[in-house]
Amino acid sequence: MATQDKTLENTQLKDIVSHAKEYGFVFPSSEIYDGMQAVYDYGQMGVxxxxxxxxxxxxxxxQLNxxxxxxDAAIFMHPLTWKASGHIDSFNDPMIDNKxxxxxxxxxxxxxxxxxxxxNEGNKEACDALLAEMGRLLEAEDLDGVRELIIREDIKCPVSGTTNWTEVRQFNLMFSTQVGSVAEDTSTIxxxxxxxxxxFVNFLNxxxxxxxxxxxxIAQIGKAFRNEIVARQFIFRMREFEQMEMQFFVRPGTEMEWYxxxxxxxKVWHEAIGIPAAKLRYHDHEKLAHYANAAVDIEYQFPFGFKEIEGIHSRTDFDLTQHQELSKKKQQYFDNDLNEEGKPYxxxxxxVIETSAGADRLFLMTLCNAYQEEEITEGDAVKTRTFLKFHPALAPVKAAILPLTKKDGLPEKATEIFNDLKFDFNMIYEERDSIGKRYTRQDLxxxxxxxxxxxxxxxxxTVTVRDRDSREQVRMPISELRTYIDKAVNFRSILEKLA
Incomplete structure (x- = not known):
């Protein structure tokens, strides 16, 4: 049964990856040169x-807070930044090779x-025990113990099918480069x-x-880079990716309340954008990072299992303290509200409480959740309909204007409607092929x-408006289109749930 489930999962992911390329969501990067592993480009729909x-x-x-x-901080930072943060000394992954x-x-x-x-086999107790043992070994930096655990659990190489493993070694994930115009004058960044x-370095600014x-x-969206040796599962783990992070600064002693x-x-945010609660779960960290006193992942049930889409971490005062010590610049906050509460200034x-989401992982989650296959009846025939059921606010294109024919003044009227609505919504105008085929393309x-x-x-x-999910059609005046579409696609519908 487990093998059948795994085959189904792999088939589902392959279908989604194929769909993403065929309809302009994600392309392999530099594909004409056979591409690069774990690097992807976002196509016209994906972007x-x-x-x-x-x-x-x-x-x-x-806006809500x-x-x-x-x-928007720079990608390049002074090298001592990464010394203070611990990345130079301890930003490693435990790697193992199959001989x-x-x-x-x-x-x-x-x-x-x-x-x-x-x-998945129903042995939750053994699952938890295995993760706990791994956490203990990694916390103790017992790499020999990690190798012994892999062998004891009979974990085989997916390619060779053997347990002929090397020792476990730590591998630093940072990309380095040189800065400077003269070779002998360059330095590593x-x-x-x-x-x-x-x-963190802009906290006081x-x-x-x-x-x-x-x-x-303080919130930020930006690119980050990690030299992932094992990069797979499509865009889930890449070498160049985008993070959406917010660092929330709090009084010492209140961090768990804010955490x-x-x-x-x-978690409510993910549900508000249309992710079923049953496909989301918390996963508390067995092994805490060197800066944290609490950490949890929000996981989504991808076709390849529950995986992290966002982390919430209580980072204590580690980062600001480290930067203060190495830079010799005070990172302290003067809290005059304490006096109002009867406490000394x-x-x-x-x-710091951190919320850290991967934009690419959220993209993949949204795509996987939206990918739908359903059986429909057309006349006497039963066929499979494939469509992407995005929350309307997230959909790449909000509406398509489709003249029934290419003559009799219909294209001109359709263009007039398109030109009026394009200032408010991302639209598509299409007049090629039958109306049924055009509906199908928009569903995809x-x-x-x-x-x-x-x-x-x-x-x-008046025009006929077809709903993607139900395929129902309603007739309405052109003058009502803007309000009708806006009600469904405006971010306000999500923001109100969260407010």
């Missing part, structure tokens, strides 16, 4: 979907996949492996210029509404 996800996240963070503001296949794997991922199989440090009071947050608040808030380094890219312009339109200024 619209990804931008909608990012814009919605940004509005939810900065008066105490959260934005930032027969010559393939390299992340040791922790191999164990996690075995644990996931145990859980790094492509940032995360966006968070750009927020934002706090002072914005007159921000703790608690407050729980943001943990709940972020105080300088302190704030604690997830367009919520198709607007058919026919001969009756010329008589009474």
């Amino acid at each position: 619209e979907l990804k931008n909608n996800i990012k814009q919605l996240w940004w509005k939810c963070m900065t 008066q105490n959260v503001v934005g930032l 027969d296949s010559k393939k390299r794997y992340r040791a922790d991922v191999l164990i996690e996949e075995k644990a996931a199989r145990l859980e 790094y492509l940032r492996p995360e966006t968070a440090q750009g927020i 934002v706090q002072k210029t914005g007159r921000m009071k703790v608690p407050f947050g 729980n608040k943001w943990k709940e808030t972020r 105080g300088n302190y380094i704030p604690y 890219i997830g367009t919520p509404f198709c607007i058919a312009v026919d001969h009756q339109t010329l008589e009474d200024n």
